[in-house]
Amino acid sequence: MDSLKHDWLTEGLIDYEYKKYILLAYLKNIGSRFNQSELYPFMSDLIFHYRNLIKVKESKKLMYDNFPETLTKADFNKLRLTYDKIVNDDEVMQQIEEIIAFAIPKMKGMLEEGKELFEFVEEHIELEPVGVSPIYSDEGYLFINQDASMDVSIFRYQMTFFEHAEEKYRSMTTEFLMNEIRGISTTFENIKVGLTKRFTELPNPATYLASSRLKFPLNETVLPVAKRMLVRRISVS
Template identity: 60%
Template sequence: MEQLKVDWLTDGLIDFEYKKYVLLAYLKNVKAHFDDKKLYPFMSDMVFHYQNLMTIKSNKSLLYENFPKSISKADFSKLKLTYKKLVEDDDLMLEIESIVEFAMPKFQNALEVGKEIYEFVENNLEFLPVGVTPIYTNEGYLFLSQDVSSDVNIYQYQLTFFEQSNEKFRGINTHFLKREERTLSNTFEHIKLKLVKKFANLPNPATYAIVSKQFFPLPETLLPIAKRLLVRNISVS
């Protein structure tokens, strides 16, 4: 099972053994990806589900509000539908509580494994400003390279800003430009100079290289972690 539905807890048959089967199949797939050092999108997916379970456990009224409703009668002449809530069944609610209690430690354990992999990858990354860093760093270039290869993946990045619950957050968008070979003559600095000549809209771009000491899958692990590392370093600079 590649992904767990957003409403997996209340979707379809609400039975402890069935939901246990669904969850364990999902987590088995997560483990297979983690064994290959492929973190995303499963890490963010599991954080989402775990937070949902925590919310439901601490505030069961939210479960009532978000529970799917079944159509009990349809008035086709007025195009109105009336719904009857399924949550009036106490036995059903007890079943859901049992599922939540089973699922939470499973997610927690899987997230701990993912966190260990994340930290291992991050500890193997070297962050290098390329050339002189300008004052304006909200957009520029990211060079991503691994020691086991001479390939340099070149991205244009742009920081994004958003506010949630009165807190300000930074995000990042990246656009893949091209791949070049890093050599004694074609250094990071030389690659940057070529980009400046080609893209006049960024005459003095902030440019950073992130080099991995080990090989990690690019789209599922290295790029997502490198992007977070870039945002964090720019934020404190």
Template identity: 50%
Template sequence: MNTLPVNWLTEGLLDFEYKKYLLLAYLKAAKNEFGKQRLYPIFSDLIMHYRNLQQVKEHKQLVYEKFPQRISRADFEKLELVYEKIVEDDETMQQIEEIIQYATPLFSDTLQEGKELYDFVERHLEINPIGITPMYHNEGYLFLDTYTGKETLVYMYNITVFENTYEKYRGIHTTHLQTVRRGLAKTHEQLKVELIKERQQLPNPATFLAVAKVPMSLEHSLLPIAKRSLVKYVTRLAA
């Protein structure tokens, strides 16, 4: 898929037509992904670029937290030095502001398309607990049923909480354990009992079932949104 470098505003030729070409190619690729009902990783990438544009527009500075994990602190600091020199150059900064002015509504429109797809997938994803839910919800099992209903993908999940100066974030990590073909003799409740017997490190695990009500890409839509939906569900339980 066509990607946009994290430092696309400052990298390479600083020319409006060139940046416009890069941007339009990237947004076209993003819309193609949405057309295939594939949200990730393009949706989070779009959000990062849009937020950084807003930050530059409002404060004329880059913010490390807005960049994806693939850029290291050291790489960011080098980029920041380059950007500081650009900000001091009025003519160059004028070109960047022109690019930002052009790019912002295009990013906004594409993000809205992605959000509508996200909301559609989320509305058609049902999450329910399996069996009795313990008081501790931050670790356990996630069962994921695709639209066909013939298989259950079994994941172990772990939710972590981390904070910065302003906000508290919850992250989730999943590990795929197995894929089970289900039938009358293999209910979700029986599957949970088998897991408890096999994996005694979790004697009373929180277990949740996410069911897709419409067909969607497992890797690019269903699993990422199921994970985010589970974090929301668990957060409400803990409130």
């Protein structure tokens, strides 16, 4: 089971053993992914479900307004009606409380495994600028090189900003451009110059190199970790 439904807690049969089976199957898959050094999107999905359960537990009611904004109006109304019925059923609420009490520590333990994997990957990645860094760094290029190989994966990045609950957040979107083979005449600096000539809208682009000393899955692990590292670096510059 790759993911849980957003309403897995209340969807279908609300039974402790049944929900326990669903949760354990989900966590088993997450654990398998972590064992393969694959972090995303599995880590972010796990965080979403864990935080939602915490909110449900703390509020003593089902927080249907915390589900994704992608829900249609019909889906939202269905959830609201379902939850209104549930919160007025003491027997069902007891089942849900037992499920939550079982699920939270299980998810927390899996999150700790994911955190350890993230930190391990991060420890083996070095992030450094390629050439002279311009003042404007909210848009540019990210090079990824693993295990000292000749292969270089090139991404274009752009910082984005959004507000939530009166707080501002910075995130990053990336677009894969190409792979390059590094050589004597094809240094990281030369690759940057080539990009400048090809994409003239960025005449002096901020460019960073994320070098991993070990080999990890690119899209599932190295790229997300490198993006987090780059967001932090740009945010404090």
